[in-house]
Amino acid sequence: MFEGIAVHQWLCWGTLYLLAAGVALSSETRWLCPKSCRCNTVLLEVNCSDGQLTTVPNGLPQNPKLLNLTHNKIKTLVHQQFLTLTQLLDLDLSDNIIVIIEVEAFLGLQSLITLRLARNHLKIIPVGVFAGLPKLKLLDISSNEILVFLDFTFRDLTALQFIIAADNDLVFISHQAFTGLTSLQELRLDGCNLTAVPTEALTQLGSLTSLHFYRMGITTLPNYSFRHLERLKELLISHCRWLENLSGNSLFGLNLTSLTIRHCNLSVVPYISLHHLVYLVYLDLSFNPITYIHENLFGDLLRLQELHLVGGSLLRIEIGAFKGLAHFKLLNVSRNFLTTLEVGAFHSVDALRTLGLDNNPLACDCRLLWVVQRRLYLDFGGNPPTCATSVQLQGWYFLDFTEAELPGLLTCRQPSILNPKPQEVRVDQGQTVVFYCNAEGDPLPSVTWISPQLKPLSPIGRIRALSNGSLEVRYAQPQDSGAYLCVASNAAGNDSLLVSIHVRAFPSSSKKPFHLKGWFAFPSASPGMNGNQNIALDVKTLLVAATIGLISFFSSVSVCFVFMFFWSKSKGQIKHTATIAYVPRSAVSSSNGGKGNYMETSRFTMKLI
Incomplete structure (x- = not known):
């Protein structure tokens, strides 16, 4: 019984195999696949890659959907080269040695959606090359040697949505080069020889939502560089090693949700250029020599959720740096020079979900206690932070400490001023006075000087607070007299020292003057002078x-x-x-x-x- 069932199943499968083979043979006969190509009748694909072809082969089937001509030695595409392939959807000519494309070379490809010409030797694209491609949506011309985009180069591509033009040698983009690209959404440019943003050309792209720039030779981003791009949501600028600053209105008019400026030469966060980007969600300033994130300067970016500043030169993130950012979820400051990150830097740590803090010389003290307490709610990306400057804990993953160990390990010591006695100095006008305020504590306290008018003193000016904690009063004047307060503070508290100075004015002249009273009048006397003035x-x-x-x-x-x-x-x-x-x-x-x-x-x- 079982043998009969097996024989019956074998006959059924054999019949199906013969039918399939017959269909395949008839299809293969009907397609007549060219030499050096492989045809798949199920996928309607013709694959001629690695065929050592010097020209597009003749006798291609008329109804394929995909044609792969990659990794050959094709040098020229002639006029109406693909005229019969009216059903073709994807044409890949990457990794050839194409130097010349004649006008209307792609005429007839009325159904083509994707065209790839990457990694060839194109230096220029003549006007009219892309005629006859009414449905093309993606064009890849990256990694060529293109020097210039001429006026109306892409005028026939009204349905085009994506242009990938990275890794070229662009030196100029004509003002009308992008005319006709009414549907373009994403543009990727690599202009290693461009010395300015092609602002006039970009104004033609009213539907653009994503713009990528790589390796541009610019030192600054001028005002209104991207005007008329109201729909732009993503801007990426990368590997512009001479870019040092952004003009105040360089991003004016944009409604970005994502901004990336990586591998450039920014030394400060461009707060002024960013402040109007109220819809910004993602900000990446990685691999720039930025040293500080200052307080209260991100407050206008109400919707910001992510900030990446990896591989920079960060020394400090000030208290209140992210004040006002109620939706802030991710901070990645790995590979910097931070010694700490205090809880006061955030609007609320309850919203924080991801924290990249590894590869920083962290001092494990009470300022990082909040990180340990929230370790169950934070994602460290598989790279937990370690102690670096603490002798007792150096090299330790402080997130592994138990709750019982924490109070004795992550500690701080309140500041103490070493010369706590009040100082009082009397000097003559014109002399210079220096007050010393040395303090110790763990972490090392910061020293601030307060003037008699209760204002903090800056490191510049005639009366200045020096970097070593001292106060210098140069060329003392009588109006400098008064009490000055030194405040030493750290995360554990503060200590203060009061000093005072009294400046004696210059003595009056020893010569006895004549006093001319009311009989002598001055027509040009000042408003306060009258007839009885001495x-x-x-x-x-x-x-x-x-x-x-x-x-x-x-x-x-x-x-x-x-x-x-x-x-x-x-x-x-x-x-x-x-x-x-x-x-x-x-x-x-x-x-x-x-x-x-x-x-x-x-x-x-x-x-x-």
Whole structure:
């Protein structure tokens, strides 16, 4: 019985195999697969890769969906090369030595969706090459030697959504190069020789949502570099090793949700350029020499959830650095120079889910206690942080400590000022004074100086707080007098020291001055000067002024008399006479209707007739 069933099953499977073989043979006969190619009638695929082909083979089947011509030696694509392949969806010509593509080379590929020309030797793409591709959605021309995109290069690709043009030698992109790309969503450019963002060309891409730049030779990102790209959501700038800063309005007009600026030369976080990106969720500034994340400068990025700053030069993340970021979930600051990360840096650690803190020289003290307490809720990406600067715990994974061990291991010691006695100094005006405020504690406390006006003193200026914790008052002035407060603080508390300085003003002059009172008036006197103002003049100044005045007076009178003498001797019947009158000084005269008093000096008057 069982033998009969087995024979019956064998006959059924044999019949099905023969039918399948017949279908395959008839299909193979109908396709007539070219030499050096392999045809799959089920997948409707023609695979001619690694066939040592120098041209596109003749006699290709007319109805394949996929044509693979990779890893050959094809050098030229001629006019209407694929005219009969009207059903083709995917054409891959990567890894050849293509140098020339003639105009309308792809004409007839009316159903083509994907075209790959990567890793060839193209230097330029003539206008009209992509004619006849109404449904093309993806174009890969990466890893060629393209130098320039000409005007209207892509004008026939109205359905194109993705252009991959990375690893080329672009030096120029014409202003109208992207005209016609009304559906383009993603553009990947590598312009190692581009020295500016092709702003004018990008304005043609109103539907663009993702833009990638690699290896551009720019030092700064100018204002309004991406204007008219209102739909852009993702911007990636990478390996621009000379890019040092972003202008304040460089990202103006964008509504980004993701921004990546990696492997560049930014030394500070570009807060001003970022502040208007209120929809930003993802920010990556990795592999930049950024040293500080300052407090209260991320507050405008209300929706920010992830910040990556791997492989930088971070020395400190200040208290309040992420204040206002209520949705902050991920912070990755691996491979930096951080000695700690305090809980006060976050708006709320309850929202934090992932923390990358490995490969930092961490000091395991009370400032990192919160990390251990939340270790069950945090993902460290498989790289837990270790102690580096603590002698007792060096090299330990402090996350492995038990709750009983923590109080004795992760500790801090309150600051203590070594010279706690109040200091009082009296100096003369112009001298320089230095106050010392040395403090110890674990961790090492920071020192802040407070002025008599209760304002923190900066490291610059005539009165400055030095990096060693001292206070320097240079060229002391009387207004510098007062009490200054030194505050040493760390995570465990603070200590303070009060110092005071009294600056004596310069002594008054030993020469006894003359005091000229109300009889001497000054027309240009300052608003606060009146008739009773005392003016101090020494003897030397008074003599010089009197001498100059007398010389000027006698010179003017002499000139007048000489003039009158020669005028009176002139010929003619008319007799000329001259009258000279002396008007003595009047004590007080009234003017402006008696409302104002002024002093009038003596004078000579002369009348010639």
